Amino acid sequence: MIAIGAGADDFRLRAFRWMGRHRWGWIVSIWTPVLMIGPLIATVQDPSPVGIIALVVIPALFAGFVWLAIETPAWTLRVIRPVTLTALVGACAAVVLTEGDGWISAWGFTGVAAAIGFPALGSAITLVAAAIVAGVTTALAASHAIVAASATVLFTGVGAFVIQQLAVSNAELERTRRLLARAAVEEERLRFARDLHDVAGHTLSVIVVKAETARRLAPTDPDAAAEHAADIERLGRDALRELRTAVAGYRRSSLDAELERARASLASRGVGLAVRKDAGNLDAEIDALFGSIVLEASTNLVRHAQRATVCRVTVVAEPSRASIEVADDGAAPATVREGTGLTGLRERVRRLGGELVVEANGGFRVRAEVPA
Structure with a gap:
């Protein structure tokens, strides 16, 4: 039958x-x-x-x-x-x-x-x-x-x-x-690529910095080098877990979670994180976008910024607009070459009807503003 x-x-x-x-x-x-x-x-x-x-x-x-x-x-x-x-x-x-x-x-x-x-x-x-x-x-x-x-x-x-x-x-x-259907597939590929870039790019940057520090400290301070090696192991395990989550399609970044990640990664470079948040509960999509901006900006700071001592994150939510600014006080290159991360962020901000500004005037500064 x-x-x-x-x-x-x-x-x-x-x-x-x-x-x-x-x-x-x-x-x-x-x-x-x-x-x-x-x-x-x-x-x-x-x-x-x-x-x-x-x-x-x-x-x-x-x-x-x-x-x-x-x-x-x-x-x-x-x-x-x-x-x-x-x-x-x-x-x-x-x-x-x-x-x-x-x-x-x-x-x-x-x-x-x-x-x-x-x-x-x-x-x-x-x-x-x-x-x-x-x-x-x-x-x-x-x-x-x-x-x-x-x-x-x-x-x-x-x-x-x-x-x-x-x-x-x-x-x-x-x-x-x-x-x-083809557009949905392309959008999913883009989302997946952004997630992989966010996870792998940020974590590998921190691992490289810690590996360099451990290599320098190994001859003179084996205990400190071992501590950095333990951090590398922990970061590697975290990266594997997040990659599995991203592959499963469940990864969702949030602003608070990415602020904590940024605080830990910046501390490895001796950079402090100062947060001013004049906002209540943000919309889920905006919250995820702001979290991605913090991740990308902190990753760029870890990779490229020189002589930075503090990174300031300012989040403001008004009745009609919501904005975030991430800036450091270091020395950044005179020009900024946008890579995959910043390009993906700009596309996401535009999709929400907002605007993304990236500057390298003194320090590195990223500012995004979207309709609330």
Whole structure:
């Protein structure tokens, strides 16, 4: 039973894919059986050479026109499509004049063709013209089904137009869904890259500083060197844990947590951390952003700042805006070359409608302001 259900689902999937690739084919396969029921019954009841030929010619002309309308370039609109539609109308008119009311539903082929084969205004004009030709032809055949013939053309044309628009809308939705899925993947890759940069970049910077200190102290002060080596081991374990958390997709930085991390890492360089926080509970997204800013700024200070003694962090939350500033009193390079970390921060700040300012005037200064 499971195998049968799976096979049916697989068949439907293949059918939908085929319909997506060959739109002309499913239009023909849907409309032809519906519109040929009446003519087929009439031909079986009263066989005639004209009816038998028409059973082949009219669907063939219809299929050819639909294929031209969907699968060929727009230049066929000028000559080939009108000629093919005229041949289809002529075939329907000839068989109705010859065979009578049993072939009234064949006019539906002209309605479908007129609706899908031309631009909007051209389809409307062609549809009305085909309805008039159907009514006049039916009248010449001395039939009382004049309204039925014209209505068949109009109703099938409107129905085909609606189905065509639904198919186009569905294709656009599918295309949009794929674009959104691709954008979501890219966003997740960017988030993952930022997390790895935050974790690995900061921790490895501190490890390098402590390793250099331990190497210098090893000949003269083995106890202090051993203490720094123990710190390196602890930082390495913490980094491994955070990397596992980041890979699992659960890492969320917070401002308070990153302030504590920064305090510990800056202390290894003999730099103090002064925090002034005039803010209550920040929005979770802003809190995570400010935490990332503290992490990036403190990492840059550990790597590049010279003769710094204190790093000041100021957080202010107003009713409409929230801002953070991280600055040190050391000597920074005259210019700042933004790497992956600062570039990622700038993108995140812009996404929240804010602005990020990075300066190296004396010390290193990072300031961000976002709507609260």
